[in-house]
Amino acid sequence: MTSTRRVFVERLLDWYHENGRHALPWREDSRTAFEILVAEVLLQRTTASAVEGAYVSFVARYPTPACLVAAPSDRLVDAIEPLGLTKRAGHLERCSAQLWERYAGRVPAERTALLSLHGVGEYTARSVLIHAFGEHTVAVDTNVRRLVSRFFGIDPHSDALGETADALAPxxxxxxxxxxxxxxxxxxxxxxxxxxxxxxxxxxxxxxxxGRASRIERSQ
DNA sequence: AAGTCGGGGAT
DNA sequence: ATCCCAGACTT
Structure with missing residues (x-):
């Protein structure tokens, strides 16, 4: 671990301790793996503040895959509509059915198993592994991609970005x-x-x- | 590899 | 008006 990488991790964790959004409901320690999985799906291309308004009532109504599969599809769509991307209602429905059929209603703790679920891609799978099962990795979303590419000067679309990010996890x-x-x-x-x-x-x-170098360039 | 989904907040 | 959001699926 280079000095720059160590500084990146430590200053970020310090900043988070003081300024993090610690009250977001899906970050509560009592959340089940399924509740965490639901949060990750609802958060896909959707702001945390938007999900905040729908999450608590959603997981209270559909706390397990069985509850979600038993629900009328219309109600699921209604619950997700204010977030946009309403096809996620169908994704969660199929995903829950797969959980019930293949994994006895439990969320699997293996990456490949999670990736086999409908609506679960690379980011969501890794995020569930981290938050529900304490796995030692990083998940790369648009935020992580932007932050790491800017700070380390890496092409945001390169394979190197994921490898760099993964090596940072404390x-x-x-x-x-x-x-x-x-x-x-x-x-x-x-x-x-x-x-x-x-x-x-x-x-x-x-x-x-x-940016500083080019600003100095312009001022002279 | 590119296209598509989407309502809502910020600028 | 335009950009952006804890991406993944379909073509």
């Missing part, structure tokens, strides 16, 4: 670290107008440093 704190990157990328290292002026990582950030 032992025993993969869950906190992923949440830290998500929250940090959502409020500081934003897609549009990142808040570099108040960024605790800027002294080591490749993107900020290259």
């Amino acid at each position: 032992e025993g704190r993969s869950g906190d670290f992923l949440h830290a990157m998500l929250d940090f990328a959502a409020s500081v290292c934003r897609a549009r107008e990142p808040r570099c002026d108040s960024c605790p990582l800027r002294t080591r950030c490749r993107r900020f440093e290259s």
Whole structure:
């Protein structure tokens, strides 16, 4: 682990301790693996604040795969409609049926098994492994991709990004670290107008440093 | 590899 | 008006 990588991880975890969205309902320790899986599906291409308004009532009504399969499809669609991408109602329905048929209604703790579920791709599978089963890895979503590509100066579409990200996960704190990157990328290292002026990582950030170099260039 | 889904908040 | 959001599925 290089010095720069260590700084990245430690400053991010420090920032998260002070500024993280710790009250999000799907982050509660009491959540079951299925409740976590449902959260990850609802969060696909959807802001956390939007999911916040629908999540608690959703998992209260459909706490298990059996409950979800037994529900009328119309009700599922209604519950997801305010979030958009309503085909996720059908995804959750099929996924729950697969959980019931193949895994006796339990969420499997293996990546390949999770990937076989309808509506579960690479990000969702890894996120469930991390948050429900404490696995030592990283999941790469748009936030992680943007943050890591900017800070380390890596092409966001390259294979190197995933490998770099995976090597960062701190032992025993993969869950906190992923949440830290998500929250940090959502409020500081934003897609549009990142808040570099108040960024605790800027002294080591490749993107900020290259921006500074070109600003100095222009001012002379 | 590209196209599609989607309502809602932010700018 | 446009961009963006804890992506994955279909073609």
